[in-house]
Amino acid sequence: MSTLEIRDLHVSVAGQGDEAREILRGVDLTVDSAQTHAIMGPNGSGKSTLAYSIAGHPKYQVTSGAITLDGEDVLAMSVDARARAGLFLAMQYPVEVPGVTVSNFLRTAVTAVRGEAPKLREFVKELNGTMKGLSIDPVFAQRNLNEGFSGGEKKRHEILQLQLLNPKIAILDETDSGLDIDALKVVSAGINAYREVPGHGVLLITHYTRILRYVRPDFVHVFVGGRIVEEGGPELAEELEANGYERFLPAEVMS
Amino acid sequence: MSFEVPTGREEAWRFTPLRRLRGLHGDAPFDLGKIVTAAKADPGVAVMHPHHGDLRNGSAFLPQDRVSARAFDSFEEATAVSVPAGLTASQPVMISLRGESAEHAAAAHTLVEVGANASAVVVLEYSGSATLADNVEFVVGEGASLSVVSLQDWDDDAVHLSHHAAVVGKDATFFHTAVSLGGSVVRLAPSVRYAGPGGNAELRGVYFADAGQHLEHRLFIDHNEPNCRSRVTYKGALQGNGAHAVWIGDVMIRPEATGTDSYEANRNLVLTDGTRVDSVPNLEISTGEVVRAGHASTSGRLEDEYLFYLMARGISALEARRLVIRGFFGELVGQLAVPELADQVMTAIGGKLEKGLS
Ligand SMILES: Nc1ncnc2c1ncn2[C@@H]1O[C@H](COP(=O)(O)OP(=O)(O)OP(=O)(O)O)[C@@H](O)[C@H]1O
Numbered sequence: 142m143s144t145l146e147i148r149d150l151h152v153s154v155a156g157q158g159d160e161a162r163e164i165l166r167g168v169d170l171t172v173d174s175a176q177t178h179a180i181m182g183p184n185g186s187g188k189s190t191l192a193y194s195i196a197g198h199p200k201y202q203v204t205s206g207a208i209t210l211d212g213e214d215v216l217a218m219s220v221d222a223r224a225r226a227g228l229f230l231a232m233q234y235p236v237e238v239p240g241v242t243v244s245n246f247l248r249t250a251v252t253a254v255r256g257e258a259p260k261l262r263e264f265v266k267e268l269n270g271t272m273k274g275l276s277i278d279p280v281f282a283q284r285n286l287n288e289g290f291s292g293g294e295k296k297r298h299e300i301l302q303l304q305l306l307n308p309k310i311a312i313l314d315e316t317d318s319g320l321d322i323d324a325l326k327v328v329s330a331g332i333n334a335y336r337e338v339p340g341h342g343v344l345l346i347t348h349y350t351r352i353l354r355y356v357r358p359d360f361v362h363v364f365v366g367g368r369i370v371e372e373g374g375p376e377l378a379e380e381l382e383a384n385g386y387e388r389f390l391p392a393e394v395m396s
Numbered sequence: 397m398s399f400e401v402p403t404g405r406e407e408a409w410r411f412t413p414l415r416r417l418r419g420l421h422g423d424a425p426f427d428l429g430k431i432v433t434a435a436k437a438d439p440g441v442a443v444m445h446p447h448h449g450d451l452r453n454g455s456a457f458l459p460q461d462r463v464s465a466r467a468f469d470s471f472e473e474a475t476a477v478s479v480p481a482g483l484t485a486s487q488p489v490m491i492s493l494r495g496e497s498a499e500h501a502a503a504a505h506t507l508v509e510v511g512a513n514a515s516a517v518v519v520l521e522y523s524g525s526a527t528l529a530d531n532v533e534f535v536v537g538e539g540a541s542l543s544v545v546s547l548q549d550w551d552d553d554a555v556h557l558s559h560h561a562a563v564v565g566k567d568a569t570f571f572h573t574a575v576s577l578g579g580s581v582v583r584l585a586p587s588v589r590y591a592g593p594g595g596n597a598e599l600r601g602v603y604f605a606d607a608g609q610h611l612e613h614r615l616f617i618d619h620n621e622p623n624c625r626s627r628v629t630y631k632g633a634l635q636g637n638g639a640h641a642v643w644i645g646d647v648m649i650r651p652e653a654t655g656t657d658s659y660e661a662n663r664n665l666v667l668t669d670g671t672r673v674d675s676v677p678n679l680e681i682s683t684g685e686v687v688r689a690g691h692a693s694t695s696g697r698l699e700d701e702y703l704f705y706l707m708a709r710g711i712s713a714l715e716a717r718r719l720v721i722r723g724f725f726g727e728l729v730g731q732l733a734v735p736e737l738a739d740q741v742m743t744a745i746g747g748k749l750e751k752g753l754s
């Protein structure tokens with residue numbers, strides 16, 4: 142049983158000049174393992190900023206507030222230490238890394254997170270099996286990480302990493318965007334397989350209820366202007382789909 | 397010998413820090429400096445140490461600048477390796493040039509001849525501490541094949557100005573890989589010309605400049621015969637204040653060199669602030685009938701985004717850099733003619749990375 146706690150989180154990003162711009166304005170959120178939370182909100186409201194801030198991206202400056210995982214101060218940890226502590230971020234835009242093969246990368250990551258190198262043969266077996274479950278062609282293992290992958294292929298590989306790294310809390314930033322219908326089912330099944338294991342929590346950022354039909358959330362949060370403005374159950378997602386965000390937007394933002 | 401002392405304003409010298417050369421470009425006397433040379437080869441391969449006046453007629457060396465001319469006039473004993481026609485040397489020929497002190501300038505000369513249809517691998521290893529000017533000649537006979545790995549594995553204070561000049565025979569193959577990791581200033585000028593049609597030259601390089609290091613590679617391919625091929629691929633990394641890499645790729649395709657196929661590329665990976673790269677490809681084409689002639693030069697930052705992505709998967713900063721660097725150099729290092737050297741080079745690169753992060 143794990144708990145990710147976010148308290149009154151304020152985050153700024155350095156703008157074009159030197160002026161820092163505040164993007165997160167007091168986020169409060171608690172994600173327990175065994176729970177699935179969905180975050181929905183308009184473009185530019187700060188959802189990815191929240192995800193990156195939890196993962197520790199250096200561009201985002203936490204100006205106040207706290208993030209803890211099982212009481213441990215996440216903000217004091219380096220990016221790699223956060224991952225080893227059990228946090229995982231499936232990125233909205235996975236990065237292409239030239240010259241580093243998928244298999245070499247995954248073995249290095251698995252070694253770092255598990256604290257010991259898996260035996261090569263066992264690792265190859267595990268990798269092949271996991272790739273098969275996500276309908277990923279085995280030739281991808283020898284390709285350079287994300288290089289030239291299609292949008293959907295990148296997202297599948299994020300879920301491949303999720304399954305191999307087996308974190309306590311997974312943050313999935315628009316993992317459903319850019320997936321065709323079959324891929325959405327495969328990826329959802331992958332997320333569900335991860336969720337079913339006790340001790341695993343999910344924070345899922347999305348624009349669409351489509352994925353929420355496969356990955357049923359326990360809680361839905363509406364994210365507007367850098368904070369959570371409403372919380373509810375799965376029915377809230379349906380309401381957003383029908384009516385949009387209009388009723389949550391302050392008049393002056395509507396320009 | 398009518399080469400003037402360079403002032404630093406000449407095109408050929410404008411990137412080189414003359415003040416750090418201990419007079420090697422000027423009049424530094426060579427009589428006190430000492431380089432210990434050793435060579436090891438198959439019994440079938442002749443290794444000799446001719447005195448200055450006795451360098452056999454295999455030598456066709458024509459100095460192209462003051463430093464190489466003075467070195468050619470001043471060396472006492474050359475190392476001359478000769479692979480007889482038709483022989484395939486079963487072991488790499490190992491030639492080591494080891495300096496014991498950088499205090500006095502030294503000169504050296506090396507000649508490698510590979511007879512017609514013979515085949516050999518030669519490793520040149522420069523190490524220790526020195527202020528060295530040297531010339532290396534490669535004469536590759538008709539239909540022969542020569543692969544050279546030149547390791548510039550100097551101590552931190554070494555200054556090394558070097559010319560590697562190859563003459564590639566008809567239908568012959570010449571591979572040359574420069575690996576420059578150590579030294580304060582290393583300026584290496586590999587050049588190729590052809591002695592007949594059908595020659596193939598591949599020049600590769602791997603270098604890693606860290607704080608204060610000046611690593612300069614000046615390539616010259618003279619396409620003076622028809623239907624010859626050349627490939628130049630140099631890759632380098634830079635880290636730390638004052639790390640400076642210079643790459644000059646001059647390719648000349650003469651009017652008679654019809655059917656030339658030439659391509660050169662230089663890629664630089666910048667790991668930190670405070671470094672400087674000068675990368676100048678230069679292609680001069682005087683015939684309309686080339687198969688291919690092109691060049692590319694790129695210098696990029698090691699993207700923070702790569703590091704973030706890898707670290708977000710639990711990989712430490714050092715390990716993440718190592719992964720990216722291995723990927724960057726992997727192919728070139730993997731192609732080294734002596735596989736055991738690949739590990740040695742990767743380990744040395746890893747060591748430099750670690751030093752840079754601490
Ligand atoms: N690195 C950055 N530099 C400058 N501005 C940034 C940076 N990252 C985010 N922003 C700005 O912060 C705001 C929130 O961006 P964020 O990516 O978090 O939005 P989002 O809710 O994920 O949007 P979307 O639904 O389009 O993915 C935007 O106005 C964006 O332009």
Ligand SMILES: [Mg+2]
Pocket residue numbers: 188189190233314315
């Ligand atoms: Mg986003």
